[in-house]
Amino acid sequence: MTDKLSINININGRIYPLKIDRNEDEEARIRKAAKMINDIILEYKKKYVNQDSQDFLAMTAFQFVLKNLELEEQGDESPIVEEIRLLDEQLSDFLSLNE
Structure with missing residues (x-):
């Protein structure tokens, strides 16, 4: 059984209780996300x-x-880019053998 940690995050002045896995990285990620949201809201308020x-x-x-969505679209291109790079290497090797 995974040990859970109860934390409260504040988003736009409201407190939201969460139960998360007891993991420093997870807690830091959640708190960073809440801070990012609050920072953007503050910019909109100004x-x-x-x-x-x-x-x-x-x-x-x-x-x-x-x-x-932008990151997902970029992520979808990386296998294609890698495949093109490999094909380019193969073509370069083939052409260098036939010189």
Whole structure:
């Protein structure tokens, strides 16, 4: 049975209790994520003074989803790039043998 750790994170002034695996890396990652969210919300609050907090949360979520999609698309290209590199090496080797 995995030992769980109870932590509280604060997002936009609200406390959210979480139970996570007792792991320093996991706790640090969760706390960093909460900080990133709060930092972005703060930037939106400075830029758009008369908006509702729900708008800031929605735009922050939207921003993270867009970034995640970009990273997924980039990740899908790496096997293709690696395959092209290998084919280039093979072609270079073949051409050098036939000179």
